[in-house]
Structures are given as structure tokens and as C-alpha cells.
Amino acid sequence: MQLTLIGRSYCHLCDEMRVAVESALHLAGRPMADAILSHIDLDDFPALETRYGEWVPVLLLGTLDDGVEICHYHFDHAKWAALMSLPVGQVS
Numbered sequence: 001m002q003l004t005l006i007g008r009s010y011c012h013l014c015d016e017m018r019v020a021v022e023s024a025l026h027l028a029g030r031p032m033a034d035a036i037l038s039h040i041d042l043d044d045f046p047a048l049e050t051r052y053g054e055w056v057p058v059l060l061l062g063t064l065d066d067g068v069e070i071c072h073y074h075f076d077h078a079k080w081a082a083l084m085s086l087p088v089g090q091v092s
Helices: 012-027 046-052 077-084
Strands: 002-007 036-041 058-061 068-072
Touching (some): 002 012, 068 077
Parallel strands (some): 002 036
Antiparallel strands (some): 002 058
């Protein structure tokens, strides 16, 4: 499973989202070894500012190029639970 977390280095909500995602992966029985969680610092990619600047942190299922938003600002436990209920082959 590929996840992408878009945030900023000085963002406490981004830190909270990262901890929540890592915890949720562990609780779902999908340890970090089975998932790839990429971090993108928005300040390193000015071209992304227009799209994500007001929304960080943003958690995507997939990569920056093909990802689908799971949640922004705060970890969405309901969406995460729905995602984890999919068969493993459907979660890529």
C-alpha cells in the first residue's frame, strides 16, 4: 500500500497526522514494513502550493501523481476503516 502525506516541517497537525497514520497501520495489521508512507514537505515543492497549501496535512492513497485523498487537516478514522475493509488486492 502506498500512502503519501503532504505537509510542512513546522506543522503540528502534520505531525499528528503522521503519528495517527502509523498507529492506524499498526492496528490494522498492516505494519509499516508492508506499507510505504512517503512524506512530502510542501515548502520543497512551490508548484504544489496552489493545490495543497491551505489543506495540509493531506493524506493520499497512492502517490502524488495518482493518489486519491483520504483526508486532510485531521485523520479521518471512518474513511480509514472503510479503506482497510477492502480486500488487500484492492488496496494498492
